[in-house]
Amino acid sequence: MTEEKEDRHDRTRLFFGERRFMDLAESRVLxxxxGAVGSEVICRLARVGVGELVLVDPDRVEASNLNRGSFFDRHALETAEYKVDCVARGVAQIAPESEVEIHAAPIEEAPERVWSVDGIVLAVDDNRARQYVNTRLLGEENLNIPVINAAIGRTFCEVQLLIPGKTACLLCLWGERYHDSLMKERVREACNPFFERARESFPALGVVGSMAADLAATEAIKWLSGSSSREREGKWPEGFEPAIGESIRFDLGTYVCRRGPILRNPRCVEIFCRSSRD
Ligand SMILES: [Zn+2]
Incomplete structure (x- = not known):
């Protein structure tokens, strides 16, 4: 094969075929x-040729981020760069044809257009952001958008692919007491303009974060490359079906991987989940 015939997407095209590759190229993902997970998810989606990436995060790069997240570098640290700027700079190097739209803001303050996407990857350690995204997805205009929720523990990572309103929602596993304490905190914050949420530090290894990113990006890629062919042919591409409504948990300490369905909770703390139909 001559050099002109090979491009950066040559192997990806061989994997998916031209049509499904184009479905990926025409996709828009939020x-x-x-952070360590979201920036690596963006890296993987950009490399596979997803056309439009929307990235939202209010934080700047700090020294403690440099043990994970391969885009985070000395320049970012020295200039206290926003994480979204740093990641966009990295993507421009590896996949210049992917468009990156960035918002250095909390998701609650991002403009409306970030919600018009084919899929969402949620890579936050903040359950209030999860709750906000969940509520948005249960709203009339955003039904049927899949959300891939990535979470990490000390040695394990967990990824869920949910379509709130169709499958379980992101809050179906939440207890009432936890939900109430979160709501109370929100009210306290709204009443006190100087309220600063204490951020706890957790132990975090880069390998756990990038494994979470690999699983989350895989589910996103399965969805984006397969959903049009499912509409055309009535089924997902065999052997590469997304795990809709399921949770996948992989432990790097034991190498045990478990997957299983997340059932809809008829008593979900989210009223729109309880009242939505399949
Ligand atoms: Zn629910």
Whole structure:
């Protein structure tokens, strides 16, 4: 094969075929959170040729981020760069044809257009952001948008692919007491303009974050490359079906991987989840 015939997407095209590759290239994905997981998800989606990436995160790069997240570098640290700027700079190097739209803001303050996407990856360690995204997805105009929720623990990562309103929502597993304490905190914050949420530090290894990113990006890629062919042919591409309504948990300490369905909770704390039909 001559050099002109090979391009950066040569192997990807061989994997998907031209039509499904074009489905990927025409996709638009929102990634909420540009930390260790979100920035790596963006990297993987850009490399596979997703055409439009929307990235939302209010934080700047700090020294403690440099043990994970391959885009985070000395320049970002020295200039206290926003994570979204740093990631956009990185994507321009590896996949210049992917468009990156960035918002250095909390997801609650992002403009309306970030919601017109084919899928969402949620890579945050903030359950209030999860709750906000969940509520948005249960709204009339955003039904049927899949959300891939990525979370990490000390040695494990977990990824869920949900379509709130159709499958379980992001809050179906939440207890009432937890939900109430979160709501109370929100009210306290609204009443006190100087309220600063204490951010706890957790142990975090880069390998756990990038494994979470790999699983989340895989589910996103399965969805984006397969949903049009499912509409055309009535089924997902065999052997590469997204795990809709399921949770996948992989432990790097034991190498045990478990997957299973997340059932809809008829007593979900989110009223729009309880009242929505399949
Ligand atoms: Zn629910």
């Amino acid at each position: 990634v909420v959170g540009a």
